[in-house]
Amino acid sequence: MRLLPVAASLSLAVAVAYYVYTPLPDAIQEPWKLLLLDAGFRTMMHLASLKSWLGFDHYITSIRQSSEGFDGMMEGLVGSGSGGGVMPGVKVSDITFAGVPVRVYEPPAGGEGHLRRGVMYFHGGGWALGTGSE
Numbered sequence: 001m002r003l004l005p006v007a008a009s010l011s012l013a014v015a016v017a018y019y020v021y022t023p024l025p026d027a028i029q030e031p032w033k034l035l036l037l038d039a040g041f042r043t044m045m046h047l048a049s050l051k052s053w054l055g056f057d058h059y060i061t062s063i064r065q066s067s068e069g070f071d072g073m074m075e076g077l078v079g080s081g082s083g084g085g086v087m088p089g090v091k092v093s094d095i096t097f098a099g100v101p102v103r104v105y106e107p108p109a110g111g112e113g114h115l116r117r118g119v120m121y122f123h124g125g126g127w128a129l130g131t132g133s134e
Helices: 003-020 031-054 059-078
Strands: 091-097 100-106
Touching: 003 031, 031 059
Parallel strands: none
Antiparallel strands: 091 100
């Protein structure tokens, strides 16, 4: 009778290890973080496929909801004091150009009164996840 729980636990551990492990180059500094993140995203994709196949929700809607929940969980674990990745002193403004919402990042000083160089980055399109509003 004691052999069954041991065999089941061992089988489950081997199955999880097989699912999580992906060969990585030696140059990766923290491979276990990457392995667990990859396994989490693959699980999210598989669950979204299952929900779509069962007719509960659209595939992309499921992935978007799961990724938002994953972001919230990571903020709870790591903390939300990161500042959104913007350097101190950088002016961030959300404006609209011809009906298109745009986020503008401006350097802290210099260049006022005349033209400055800029970079335009287009994010989005088909299958885009995430939002610029956060």
